[in-house]
Amino acid sequence: MLLMKRLSPVLAVLLTLSPSAAPAQQATQPRDPAAGIRFLDLADQASRQLVVDREQGQYLGHPTTVLLEDGKTIVTVYPKGHGKGPIVLKRSEDGGLTWSERMPTPENWTTSQETPTIHRVIDAAGKKRLIVFSGMTPIRLSVSEDDGRTWSPLKKIGDFGGVVAMASVERLKDGRYMALYHGDGTNSREGGKKPTAFRVYKTLSADGGLTWGEPIVIAEDPKLHFCEPGLIRSPDGRQIAVFLRENSRAKNSHLITSDDEGETWTKPRELPLALTGDRHTGKYAPDGRLFVSFRDTAKGSPTWGDWVAWVGTYDDVVHGRDGQYKVRLMDNRHQADCAYPGVEVLPDGTLVATTYGHWTEGEKPYIVSVRLRLAELDAMARSNP
Numbered sequence: 445m446l447l448m449k450r451l452s453p454v455l456a457v458l459l460t461l462s463p464s465a466a467p468a469q470q471a472t473q474p475r476d477p478a479a480g481i482r483f484l485d486l487a488d489q490a491s492r493q494l495v496v497d498r499e500q501g502q503y504l505g506h507p508t509t510v511l512l513e514d515g516k517t518i519v520t521v522y523p524k525g526h527g528k529g530p531i532v533l534k535r536s537e538d539g540g541l542t543w544s545e546r547m548p549t550p551e552n553w554t555t556s557q558e559t560p561t562i563h564r565v566i567d568a569a570g571k572k573r574l575i576v577f578s579g580m581t582p583i584r585l586s587v588s589e590d591d592g593r594t595w596s597p598l599k600k601i602g603d604f605g606g607v608v609a610m611a612s613v614e615r616l617k618d619g620r621y622m623a624l625y626h627g628d629g630t631n632s633r634e635g636g637k638k639p640t641a642f643r644v645y646k647t648l649s650a651d652g653g654l655t656w657g658e659p660i661v662i663a664e665d666p667k668l669h670f671c672e673p674g675l676i677r678s679p680d681g682r683q684i685a686v687f688l689r690e691n692s693r694a695k696n697s698h699l700i701t702s703d704d705e706g707e708t709w710t711k712p713r714e715l716p717l718a719l720t721g722d723r724h725t726g727k728y729a730p731d732g733r734l735f736v737s738f739r740d741t742a743k744g745s746p747t748w749g750d751w752v753a754w755v756g757t758y759d760d761v762v763h764g765r766d767g768q769y770k771v772r773l774m775d776n777r778h779q780a781d782c783a784y785p786g787v788e789v790l791p792d793g794t795l796v797a798t799t800y801g802h803w804t805e806g807e808k809p810y811i812v813s814v815r816l817r818l819a820e821l822d823a824m825a826r827s828n829p
Contacts, residue, residue, distance in 0.1 A: 481718045481754075481766040483746070484824050486814065487775040496520065496543050496798060497534060498810035504532070505800040506559040507811050509786025510574065512591055515539075518788055519592040520798060521560045521576055522811060526781075530554040531578065535592060540788070540796040540813050550586065550597040553578075559784060562592075563613040565621055567652025575613075575653050579625065581605025587654065601656045606645060608784075611723070612675035613653070614684065616705045621649040623656065624686065626671035642669045642691060646706055662709050663700050668692055670712060674724035678758050679732060685762060687724035688712060693741070696720040701762060717742040718766045719754055723784045729818045730793045734758055737773070737797045739783035747772045749780035751801055755818060769821055773814045778802035781809060793817050 486492060497504055507522035518536045523529040531553040536543045558579035566572050574588040576595070582605050584598035610623035626644045645659035663670050669691035676685050684706060688698040697720045698712040721738035729735055733755055740752040751774045756767025776782035782801030789795055798813040 481770045482768065482825060484769055484771045484821055486816065487750070487772050492814050492816060493774065494540065494813050494815070496540075496811040496813055497522075497532065497546070499524075499808075501808060503529075503808045504810050505781075506784040507786055507798055507800060508559075508561045508784070509788055509796075509798050510562050510564050511788040511790075512564070513572075515791040517591070518796065518798075519562060519574065520786060520811075521562045522800065523556060523560060527559045528557050531556045531560045531576070533592070533595075539790045539794065540798070540815070547593070550595050552597045553586070553595075555598070559608045561608065561610055561613075563610070563653070565613070565649075565653030566615070567654075568619055571652065573653060577609045577623075579606050579609030583609040583625070585654075585656075601647075602658070604659050606659070608672055608723075610647075611673050612686070614675050614677070614706075617681075618705070619650075621653050622706050623647050623649070624662070624673040624675060625659075626673065627659075641666055642671045644670050644673050644686075644688065662686075662706070663688060663698075663712050665712060668695060668698075668712075670698060672723045674726060674736075674738075676726040676734065676736075676758070676761075678762075679728070683762075685758070687715070687719070687726070687736070687738075689722045689724075690720075696742070697724070699761065713764070715761075716764055716766050717745070718770055719761070721752065721783075722780075725785050725787045727787045727789050727795070729789060729795065731818065732757070733768070733818055734761065735787065735789075735795055735818070736761075737783070737785040737787050737799070739776075739780060740772075741780065749782070750774065750776045751783040751785070751799055751814075753797065755821065769825070771821065773797060774801060774803060774812065776801045776803070777805045778809075793819075 507520050509520045516539045533547040556578040561577050574592050576586045578584045582600035586598045587596045606625040606627035609625040612624040626642050643661045644663040647656045647659045649656050670688040672689040674687040684702045686700050697715045700709045702709050720742040721740045724738045726736040736754045740747045753771045755769040760767045783799045785799035787797045800809045802809045
């Protein structure tokens, strides 16, 4: 559910910094009053922004991405519509600098009912595949064995359903894959009765992502609405943490953790305002810091409804600390309809974040990527301590 975007005064003069240049003349960057964290703004730095896809009068939304092992090929999928709609497929072979035309897809990709997601999986024999999920009931799966050039039709993985399936997919230490998604009961095997809140589920695959087991609830609260689980492993690989959107908007976003590869989970605990938002997607930069991209829904935030990123450490996340920076990546011009992001880290440390939003006043949303390195953010901060 989208909230009307609040109007707030401009809190900073937007910075001017090209991706490779030294800092230019800048204004002092205030702390986000909602979060107590250093605030940086990239929204008017057009040199960082690359259009992935745009179609006059057509809503393009909700992309996810995957970076292949060559370190330069990125494949993305997204719907022509708000979640529901035909799935579009594109690829870049130069780290997101240029993108192909829309690629051929199976006929039944036009029947997608929810936000599609794309993931890399590898089976026990070392066979690499790409898989695309499409949610609601039933959740369906499409498979590519040639790195995304050709695909099988969508086929159901069971009689259960869910929303944003699968928001996260992670390979476990025993070689199985764990996929996470959310539903409201009407999408799953719960007698068709809608519960009082969303639930977050896991499902497991023992054959490299081709088939999936019955869903198991891993997070719920009768008074809150947890959804869109965003998974990140600890730097030492021993712990799994999952960001949870809180869709009732009564509380901040939450976090759960597991020390036994997802067998058991902690009780959900509230995150700081600095990390409160929707559809968290996190990746580690080469220096070990964590970059998390999401839609800002923190109460009182000057970037409420915009595409933002958080920079800090894994320890900051699990100990509830504000972190180092909150960064506005782009200014969304309509309500809070933006930012289901993909984040990839190139071999040279460049972060390529890709999402949709209302980037032009009065136009339908379209897909863009923003490129940056954390060292550039550090330079901005040093120039105005």
